[in-house]
Ligand code: Q46
Ligand code: ZN
């Protein structure tokens with residue numbers, strides 16, 4: 001039994017604690033959009049920015065991001081989507097289908113970059129890893145590939161920011177893991193806006209940083225977004241510490257309402273800014289010319305190691 005929407009009186013769709021009552025589908029979407037807008041304004045995510053690239057995975061968070069950004073900001077900001085086709089059987093086809101359906105629906109121009117055009121796919125890297133002739137697990141290759149190709153595209157096309165779908169739960173979990181394991185360098189990057197301080201590294205923004213997993217999931221349902229639910233076959237089981245921390249963060253929030261926002265506010269306004277981490281000295285990769293801490297960047301190193309396994313003539 002649901003009550004009536006506290007704003008318009010029509011049939012309620014979900015209970016929203018902030019309103020101490022129900023909202024209909026329509027008002028729930030507006031409530032979430034207002035939260036994203038608040039985050040963008042408070043954190044100054046779009047200050048001085050005219051052209052934003054939205055990284056689309058086909059999953060729920062980046063789909064919500066694209067829809068909300070389009071609704072709120074397309075009148076003043078040039079928005080486009082980018083999807084990386086990783087070449088993962090089943091998963092990539094399903095992701096591409098959702099991304100194309102979404103971009104059609106909201107009229108967002110979209111580009112699909114195929115990893116295969118760079119000489120390999122995640123499936124091929126995973127197969128070689130399984131055979132023991134290549135030493136990087138699929139997720140580590142995948143993370144590097146996505147970061148590199150999204151940045152490369154944004155840089156070459158003159159985008160001033162890359163928007164990603166990381167939500168509040170993602171950022172709190174990553175931060176907690178970094179605190180527990182002492183990875184201060186990684187922690188220092190977990191801000192709503194991450195500036196890398198190099199002209200070839202495009203700043204990253206996270207406009208969903210005040211939304212929880214549940215809120216993005218509910219928005220997806222309320223707006224009936226086409227979202228891929230296909231699981232990646234290479235996803236390893238979550239580390240025990242990670243799942244326990246995630247459950248604990250949810251359980252504290254249940255006992256102390258507002259805990260997650262309090263935690264995020266202290267991370268973003270006090271803890272992370274007070275870390276004295278020097279920016280790494282970056283030079284240009286001797287192969288591709290993009291920023292790198294070593295002579296060759298990690299993307300080109302992956303290509304070199306795969307080439308050295310001698311498995312593909314297209315690397316020649
Ligand atoms: S797609 Fe890539 Fe994930 Fe698959 S290989 Fe790992 S990182 S699990 S989000
Ligand atoms: Zn309503």
Ligand code: ZN
Pocket residue numbers: 285286287288289290296297298299300301
């Ligand atoms: Zn390189």
